Amino acid sequence: xxxxxxxxxxxxxxxxxxxxxxxxxxxxxxxxxxxxxxxxxxxxxxxxxxxxxxxxxxxxxxxxxxxxxxxxxxxxxxxxxxxxxxxxxxxxxxxxxxxxxxxxxxxxxxxxxxxxxxxxxxxxxxxxxxxxxxxxxxxxxxxxxxxxxxxxxxxxxxxxxxxxxxxxxxxxxxxxxxxxxxxxxxxxxxxxxxxxxxxxxxxxxxxxxxxxxxxxxxxxxxxxxxxxxxxxxxxxxxxxxxxxxxxxxxxxxxxxxxxxxxxxxxxxxxxxxxxxxxxxxxxxxxxxxxxxxxxxxxxxxxxxxxxxxxxxxxxxxxxxxxxxxxxxxxxxxxxxxxxxxxxxxxxxxxxxxxxxxxxxxxxxxxxxxxxxxxxxxxxxxxxxxxxxxxxxxxxxxxxxxxxxxxxxxxxxxxxxxxxxxxxxxxxxxxxxxxxxxxxxxxxxxxxxxxxxxxxxxxxxxxxxxxxxxxxxxxxxxxxxxxxxxxxxxxxx
RNA sequence: GGCGCUAUCGUCUAGGGGUUAGGACGGAAGAUUCUCAAUCUUCAAACACGGGUUCGAUUCCCGUUAGCGCUACCA
Numbered sequence: 001x002x003x004x005x006x007x008x009x010x011x012x013x014x015x016x017x018x019x020x021x022x023x024x025x026x027x028x029x030x031x032x033x034x035x036x037x038x039x040x041x042x043x044x045x046x047x048x049x050x051x052x053x054x055x056x057x058x059x060x061x062x063x064x065x066x067x068x069x070x071x072x073x074x075x076x077x078x079x080x081x082x083x084x085x086x087x088x089x090x091x092x093x094x095x096x097x098x099x100x101x102x103x104x105x106x107x108x109x110x111x112x113x114x115x116x117x118x119x120x121x122x123x124x125x126x127x128x129x130x131x132x133x134x135x136x137x138x139x140x141x142x143x144x145x146x147x148x149x150x151x152x153x154x155x156x157x158x159x160x161x162x163x164x165x166x167x168x169x170x171x172x173x174x175x176x177x178x179x180x181x182x183x184x185x186x187x188x189x190x191x192x193x194x195x196x197x198x199x200x201x202x203x204x205x206x207x208x209x210x211x212x213x214x215x216x217x218x219x220x221x222x223x224x225x226x227x228x229x230x231x232x233x234x235x236x237x238x239x240x241x242x243x244x245x246x247x248x249x250x251x252x253x254x255x256x257x258x259x260x261x262x263x264x265x266x267x268x269x270x271x272x273x274x275x276x277x278x279x280x281x282x283x284x285x286x287x288x289x290x291x292x293x294x295x296x297x298x299x300x301x302x303x304x305x306x307x308x309x310x311x312x313x314x315x316x317x318x319x320x321x322x323x324x325x326x327x328x329x330x331x332x333x334x335x336x337x338x339x340x341x342x343x344x345x346x347x348x349x350x351x352x353x354x355x356x357x358x359x360x361x362x363x364x365x366x367x368x369x370x371x372x373x374x375x376x377x378x379x380x381x382x383x384x385x386x387x388x389x390x391x392x393x394x395x396x397x398x399x400x401x402x403x404x405x406x407x408x409x410x411x412x413x414x415x416x417x418x419x420x421x422x423x424x425x426x427x428x429x430x431x432x433x434x435x436x437x438x439x440x441x442x443x444x445x446x447x448x449x450x451x452x453x454x455x456x457x458x459x460x461x462x463x464x465x466x467x468x469x470x471x472x473x474x475x476x477x478x479x480x481x482x483x484x485x486x487x488x489x490x491x492x
Numbered sequence: 493g494g495c496g497c498u499a500u501c502g503u504c505u506a507g508g509g510g511u512u513a514g515g516a517c518g519g520a521a522g523a524u525u526c527u528c529a530a531u532c533u534u535c536a537a538a539c540a541c542g543g544g545u546u547c548g549a550u551u552c553c554c555g556u557u558a559g560c561g562c563u564a565c566c567a
Contacts, residue, residue, distance in 0.1 A: 185565035
């Protein structure tokens, strides 16, 4: 007899999003933790679309979830859709009913959000519905009366429901405090609780790793597993991700920051984004922060998961793209960018620059990438950090920028005029440029900085730019001379 | 309201009966430098509150407070 949940067997975990919106960062983290657990232990990662709520599910949402997961680049081994497994859910529900552990409730469904306030309107069970005899229940059902199927939660004898959570420890709750929750709706569709448990059992899920918002639901799930004659899987609940104001992240309140695609579009590297999310609610406990996927996989364990909610520290009214995100996420992204080989960075930058209308090819980007690698935090920064490499004509800039520190317009003109002569003859390589320009500065009696600044502004159109000689090398003699000429005109 | 969970610098966190309570981001200052970055150094910054237990609690227990979650024929 093979033991299904023997400790030696490989874990089977699942990520079960419900397609009612885009892929949320919280969901993404849940997916990542499941994935890490599966890969760390050589287990199986299952993707299950929990689409039993026909009212709210949309194909657009399914598409956007796949889009987000695709960007993350983490694979899964099996996929299921709950809407294709409804017969199994019903079968499970009726088996529970046949054991006397569920009953038909003929009370009409609550119309709307009367109980939204939460304060009152709660009921644990309805004795009138619960105590209808089986014979009468069968008769009314046969007569076509509609009903929901409810779980008959044991309320006598002070029975306790318990389970051990890998993160939150021993959990105990009085069965009497659990309401008679629904298994089947009056339209015959399974509820989340039923469908989820029936599938977890059937798919032989060994570990359920999900958000802490399900911690108290787990008591109901334990009841279902037991009623269905199954051993409940292991549970591990994750602390929630919250906004700076402490409230749960939501699209309505917090906008696009909660969508995975926002990070993608802003120029996050998926590996950096994953790294960031892992550090929210989990710690390797050795002060490591900048980690590769492999390092995360090796280090991951359920023991490292925290119990308190983590704040995603973004600014509510963000002035810049960068401010939209948690500073740590941005820093981590910059770290990952710096760690990328130039070829790879270049390949990731190219489509962004081209997509924005710049005329660049791979060869050019390969030369530009090392110059901006330490100066960009988001891939999109290539547009503002390297634009002058890609355009024919520099956008207009203030000629006053050409004036060096402790200098004046006359000095700028003098420097530029001399640079034009020097650069016409020197070889466009770092060392010769360095030597020639420094010699020119000495000749002119100006400091090196006073020599370089006017040239930098002339060729880049701004003061802040990559190192001058490397920049000139990439720009080439033609462009350099042309831009110096234009600068001289501005000064005149 | 009921039930449950949580509480270390602004944020993410390490730690744990006796520590100068550690790291990181962000902030400040400095070094370096052709600007900007990167890099390096330094600084400021925390155990929610009240009771216990104990020779000694930030750590263990209880309570308070606060936050969050669940309390749907949503998931």
